[in-house]
Amino acid sequence: MRPFRYHRPTDVAEAVALLDREPDAAYLAGGTNLVDLMKLGVQRPGLLVDVTRLPLDTVEALPDGGVRIGATVRNSDLAAHPVIRREYPVLARALLAAASGQLRNMATTGGNLLQRTRCPYFQDVSKACNKREPGTGCAALHGQNRDLAVLGWSEHCVATHPSDMAVALAALDAVVEVHDRNGPRQIPLAELHRIPGDRPEQETTLPRGALITAVRVPASPLARRSTYHKARDRASFAFAAGSVAAALDLAGDVVRDVRIAYGAVAHRPWRAYRAEETLRGRTFSPDLAAQAADVELDAARPLRHNAFKVPLIRNLTVRALAELAGQP
The missing domain is CATH 3.30.390.50 (CO dehydrogenase flavoprotein, C-terminal domain)
Structure with a gap:
């Protein structure tokens, strides 16, 4: 394990400033993806910024009938929330279909959206991977690609996004709240993730240091029948x-x-x-x-x-x- 520093910010602005200032820093929430990648040598952050104590862990009913889900709400808590189970069954079912009970107890809403591909070539530092090391090639393109993409891929990357929750949120027209160096803003979930094109290392449209703070799911007559x-x-x-x-x-x-x-x-x-x-x-x-x-x-x-x-x-x-x- 490569040595790293650890810091627990007191508010969102401090967390964003740290990531903006430190090019090798990374946010740490549940750690169910990041810690594995650190063990494999795929990610080597010099600083971990722990956001789990920030006040982002509530599920709020909104006046318009929608719901606001804090970024550090655990997947297991979200799946069991009565409003989610009643109004958005597709989301509850997607969460319960993911991982294991132990992992759902740790994984967070924001981290789930930003988890990285499980492509075996991305996770193996001895193999060519444009996502991990731009310009080295895509070993998966002509290798073992059973679990990889059939839509929207490019010659540079055939990886898939692994999240179940994100698929449900895409169907629900969710909006992601983020905070970056310019302050808070909102991004439709449909615009959060990218197709690979010739820059597969850029997985989202978020600027460096941006922190997901919540996900808003609008009220919809469709949602209950999902x-x-x-x-x-x-x-x-x-x-x-x-x-x-x-x-x-x-x-x-x-x-x-x-x-x-x-x-x-x-x-x-x-x-x-x-x-x-x-x-x-x-x-x-x-x-x-x-x-x-x-x-x-x-x-x-x-x-x-x-x-x-x-x-x-x-x-x-x-x-x-x-x-x-x-x-x-």
């Missing part, structure tokens, strides 16, 4: 091979509105806008759901070992929407 389906190699403590977050609003059998997001298929949570447009205003059926998924997945470019993800996501889309429509 679900999360995840396919994985074992029943727990496994990252997704593919996942679908869905919310559906029907007027009789006609799709009044719908939200769909995919996980484990791209460098960011993948909002399925084309599938949504295919569904709106039409009489729902499982066949229509399959057609909508096909429209979205027409842009897929499977790699050598992961073509199975395309029919997997298609089937998960049909299953999730049919469940919400009462047509299992």
Whole structure:
């Protein structure tokens, strides 16, 4: 383990100033991702700025009917919160599908959004990885890429974003509150994560030192009728091979509105806008759901070992929407 310094700031402004001033500093919250990467030698921060004692650990009901989730709210607490379970079941289910009970007790909302890819080539410092060391190449492109991207990848990176929670929040049109050197601001979750392009080391649109302080989830007639389906190699403590977050609003059998997001298929949570447009205003059926998924997945470019993800996501889309429509 490389030696590092440790500091616990007294407020958000101090934390942001430290990261802005120290180029090798990193925020520490639950540590469920960062500490592993430090052990592997992938990340080597010289200073850890512990934000767990900052007052960012509450879930607040908002006057407009939405909810504000503090950045250090633990995943297990969020999944069990009565407002989340009642109003946003897709979020509760996504959280409970993630990791293990022990990890959910440590992992935080902000850290979950910013966790780094589990691509084996990124985690192995002996392998070429443009994300870890720009300009070295992408060993995964022609290597073992079963669990990697089929949408939005580039020749520079085929990694996927590992979060379940972020997929649910993408389907819920969440907004991320951040604090940077210029003060507080808000970023739609759909604009937080990047596709790799030629700069895969830039995983988000956040400037250096920015700290996520909360996530706002708006009130929505869709949210109560929502679900999360995840396919994985074992029943727990496994990252997704593919996942679908869905919310559906029907007027009789006609799709009044719908939200769909995919996980484990791209460098960011993948909002399925084309599938949504295919569904709106039409009489729902499982066949229509399959057609909508096909429209979205027409842009897929499977790699050598992961073509199975395309029919997997298609089937998960049909299953999730049919469940919400009462047509299992």
